[in-house]
Amino acid sequence: MNVKDYYKILGVQENATAQQIKSAYRNLAKKYHPDANPDNKQAEETFKAVSEAYDVLGSPGKKAKYDQMRKYGFNSGGFNPGDFDFGSFHRAGRTRGPGGFTFEGFDVFGDIGQIFSQFFGGAGPFQETRRKPQTGADLHVEVQIPFEKALHGGNVDLKVRKNDICPDCEGGGAKPGSTVKSCPTCHGRGTAMGAQSLFGASRQPCPSCYGKGQIIENPCNRCSGKGIAPVRKTYSIRIPAGVGDGEQIRLKGEGQKDPAGLPPGNLYIKVKVKSHRFFKRHNRDIHCEVEISDSQASQGTQIKIKTVHGDQVKLKIPPGTADGTVLRIPRMGIDKDGGRGDQLVKVVISKTRKQAG
Numbered sequence: 001m002n003v004k005d006y007y008k009i010l011g012v013q014e015n016a017t018a019q020q021i022k023s024a025y026r027n028l029a030k031k032y033h034p035d036a037n038p039d040n041k042q043a044e045e046t047f048k049a050v051s052e053a054y055d056v057l058g059s060p061g062k063k064a065k066y067d068q069m070r071k072y073g074f075n076s077g078g079f080n081p082g083d084f085d086f087g088s089f090h091r092a093g094r095t096r097g098p099g100g101f102t103f104e105g106f107d108v109f110g111d112i113g114q115i116f117s118q119f120f121g122g123a124g125p126f127q128e129t130r131r132k133p134q135t136g137a138d139l140h141v142e143v144q145i146p147f148e149k150a151l152h153g154g155n156v157d158l159k160v161r162k163n164d165i166c167p168d169c170e171g172g173g174a175k176p177g178s179t180v181k182s183c184p185t186c187h188g189r190g191t192a193m194g195a196q197s198l199f200g201a202s203r204q205p206c207p208s209c210y211g212k213g214q215i216i217e218n219p220c221n222r223c224s225g226k227g228i229a230p231v232r233k234t235y236s237i238r239i240p241a242g243v244g245d246g247e248q249i250r251l252k253g254e255g256q257k258d259p260a261g262l263p264p265g266n267l268y269i270k271v272k273v274k275s276h277r278f279f280k281r282h283n284r285d286i287h288c289e290v291e292i293s294d295s296q297a298s299q300g301t302q303i304k305i306k307t308v309h310g311d312q313v314k315l316k317i318p319p320g321t322a323d324g325t326v327l328r329i330p331r332m333g334i335d336k337d338g339g340r341g342d343q344l345v346k347v348v349i350s351k352t353r354k355q356a357g
């Protein structure tokens with residue numbers, strides 16, 4: 001797979017003038033035009049190739065970029081414009097490339113960096129960064145909170161170990177008091193020199209200096225010069241009232257600090273609610289059990305029962321209540337999503353128990 005030689009197709013020299021290119025195209029187009037060659041597949045193909053060649057060489061802007069491509073030897077990388085439907089590039093809207101790569105409509109060579117990332121083998125840095133959101137890694141932690149705190153909300157302190165700006169060198173990466181020099185790989189620019197950057201399309205950070213443009217000769221001990229180190233950070237997390245076991249709280253931008261300078265990811269805190277020996281939760285309702293004696297069940301009684309809202313309430317147990325009956329105390333459940341649940345009391349009749357309360 002080589003770059004199509006548009007000069008060869010038009011039969012002109014590389015230093016041909018615009019006028020020479022134009023007249024070469026006219027002669028060939030006339031000669032191979034389908035009207036002049038009915039049912040001639042070969043002529044039709046040649047006519048298409050000639051048209052494509054002139055589309056590029058006849059336009060000063062496209063020609064300049066095409067010449068640049070040839071000069072820098074991209075044919076060795078397998079660039080083959082013939083693989084593309086050139087017409088589709090001119091259409092507005094999204095176009096799907098052959099490798100499943102999505103790009104906005106653009107001029108044939110207008111966004112050459114994107115074309116190359118497509119051609120140069122699939123998993124290049126451009127595809128990588130375009131497909132994923134451009135942030136550092138997310139961080140997932142768990143916090144365990146008491147049952148009551150989940151009901152009423154409040155703050156909890158959470159210690160998180162994560163990558164952050166190194167506190168010793170304040171992110172500079174140099175041992176305090178030492179000097180730094182310009183990065184020889186990127187000459188201090190901080191961006192990588194690659195094929196793409198010849199066309200100004202590269203925003204890839206230099207791998208030698210992580211995009212800083214500097215090389216640290218005496219790196220910071222703590223972070224080995226990366227400027228980022230594992231640190232412990234304490235967050236005061238606001239727990240919303242009514243939070244359920246397993247729910248997540250997101251702290252935007254508090255994830256891992258990225259060594260390449262991307263914005264940090266998010267911190268996700270999974271809330272684990274400790275169980276309670278008396279109360280159980282089910283959505284907005286509170287469930288509990290109470291034991292009464294046989295005689296209390298048959299004659300009926302009134303007992304005091306704990307609620308999650310602090311006060312005890314009186315619960316009337318009607319005469320003849322069967323074992324396992326569930327009684328409802330309205331609006332003594334959990335406040336959540338603009339409403340409050342109930343407390344559901346399961347009556348357990350104990351043979352041994354004399355009194356309950």
Ligand SMILES: [Zn+2]
Pocket residue numbers: 166167168169170171173174220221222223224225226227228229
């Ligand atoms: Zn450091």
Ligand SMILES: [Zn+2]
Pocket residue numbers: 183184185186187188189190191206207208209210211212213214
């Ligand atoms: Zn560099």
